Amino acid sequence: MSNQHFDTNAVHAGQQPDPSTGALTTPVIRSAPFVFGSLAAMDAYAAGDITCFEYGRTANPTVRAVERKMAVLEGADDAVASSSGMAALSTTLLALLRTGDRMLVADDGYRRSLGFIRDSLPRWGIQGDWVPVDDLVDNVAAELDARTRLVMVEAPTNPHLRLPSLSDLAEVCHRAGALLVVDATLASPALLRPLEHGADLVLHSATKYLAGHNDLLAGVVAGRQELIDEVRALHLNLGATLDADPAFLLLRGLKTLSLRVKHSSATALDLARWLEAQPGVRAVYYPGLESNPDHASARGQMSAYGAVLSIELDADLDGVGRFVDALQVIYLGTSLGGVESLALHLGVMMRHGLTREDRDRLGLTDQLVRLSIGLEDVDDLRADLARGLRQL
Numbered sequence: 001m002s003n004q005h006f007d008t009n010a011v012h013a014g015q016q017p018d019p020s021t022g023a024l025t026t027p028v029i030r031s032a033p034f035v036f037g038s039l040a041a042m043d044a045y046a047a048g049d050i051t052c053f054e055y056g057r058t059a060n061p062t063v064r065a066v067e068r069k070m071a072v073l074e075g076a077d078d079a080v081a082s083s084s085g086m087a088a089l090s091t092t093l094l095a096l097l098r099t100g101d102r103m104l105v106a107d108d109g110y111r112r113s114l115g116f117i118r119d120s121l122p123r124w125g126i127q128g129d130w131v132p133v134d135d136l137v138d139n140v141a142a143e144l145d146a147r148t149r150l151v152m153v154e155a156p157t158n159p160h161l162r163l164p165s166l167s168d169l170a171e172v173c174h175r176a177g178a179l180l181v182v183d184a185t186l187a188s189p190a191l192l193r194p195l196e197h198g199a200d201l202v203l204h205s206a207t208k209y210l211a212g213h214n215d216l217l218a219g220v221v222a223g224r225q226e227l228i229d230e231v232r233a234l235h236l237n238l239g240a241t242l243d244a245d246p247a248f249l250l251l252r253g254l255k256t257l258s259l260r261v262k263h264s265s266a267t268a269l270d271l272a273r274w275l276e277a278q279p280g281v282r283a284v285y286y287p288g289l290e291s292n293p294d295h296a297s298a299r300g301q302m303s304a305y306g307a308v309l310s311i312e313l314d315a316d317l318d319g320v321g322r323f324v325d326a327l328q329v330i331y332l333g334t335s336l337g338g339v340e341s342l343a344l345h346l347g348v349m350m351r352h353g354l355t356r357e358d359r360d361r362l363g364l365t366d367q368l369v370r371l372s373i374g375l376e377d378v379d380d381l382r383a384d385l386a387r388g389l390r391q392l
């Protein structure tokens with residue numbers, strides 16, 4: 001199946017009609033234990049002589065179908081699915097890093113990932129440093145030292161939508177003996193496959209585009225077998241297991257991934273171009289715009305530019321409040337990547353969770369609004385944004 005094209009794999013890879021019933025869709029298998037027919041079978045399983053399902057935290061058939069499909073879509077040997085994107089990220093980092101190691105992360109990124117890396121990893125004796133996303137490859141090259149075992153970047157980054165050359169970054173990392181882990185949540189494998197550009201692991205908040213319907217939490221990490229084996233070994237101990245019910249919904253979401261992401265990317269590009277020309281808009285951060293510093297890099301690596309964009313409005317916080325409060329089609333809420341468009345004011349959301357210094361460093365200004373474009377009609381979304389802009 002992996003020789004087929006992406007869209008065929010999105011539908012078929014990792015699953016087949018249920019052999020026991022002929023059901024076309026992979027069933028939700030809700031069972032904690034999977035029983036053995038004999039003590040000899042249990043013994044053979046325990047000795048590693050046979051593979052079969054044993055216990056829900058170790059493996060589940062519905063979850064395994066997600067993992068197999070994601071491995072094919074990312075061009076990986078294998079994948080581990082978990083109960084959230086943060087579970088995938090924290091398990092991956094803890095599995096690959098040891099006390100005394102150091103890691104680097106680009107400083108434009110999901111605030112919890114950045115917080116975990118800088119503020120929580122030191123509890124395990126691991127140093128996590130933020131590196132400026134501007135000129136990331138050079139900055140990483142300057143920071144890499146003998147203790148740096150891993151570098152992480154989002155692709156594109158969130159909320160400023162930066163995209164360095166992943167192959168240049170991978171080369172710099174590998175020369176120094178460090179792994180490159182890419183959080184490609186904002187792109188999804190329909191638009192960008194980091195392993196093809198030299199990354200060692202790709203991870204996702206599957207809550208976003210992979211599931212696509214704003215109705216579940218999940219995470220996935222994919223890569224070559226020896227790294228995934230290390231991640232899975234710790235995953236089984238930490239126990240942030242994905243249940244069969246969200247796994248079923250995730251499998252269903254993956255089948256329409258390309259359609260959804262391509263459609264919402266086209267809408268986002270249209271809106272980004274329109275927003276760039278609006279008087280109340282000071283800046284539009286979107287890699288699909290020719291004015292974007294990473295446009296050429298994005299064009300070379302992505303098949304479309306994604307459906308997240310951020311804008312800086314020409315207004316004070318009250319004016320920005322009037323803008324978001326006037327939106328009727330676009331809801332105000334955390335998350336991205338679903339069929340419903342969402343707006344998020346990270347500065348306000350983070351006012352109590354981050355220091356002023358951190359908010360300044362991350363560029364979370366009063367004027368910044370992140371938009372996740374869904375599947376609504378582009379004309380209705382444009383009219384909604386115009387309604388907001390009239391209130392500035």
Ligand SMILES: Cc1ncc(COP(=O)(O)O)c(C=O)c1O
Binds near residue numbers: 186204
């Ligand atoms: C880029 C990115 N990575 C990871 C996460 C964490 O994922 P989850 O919310 O599924 O734990 C998020 C959540 O917003 C995200 O935006």
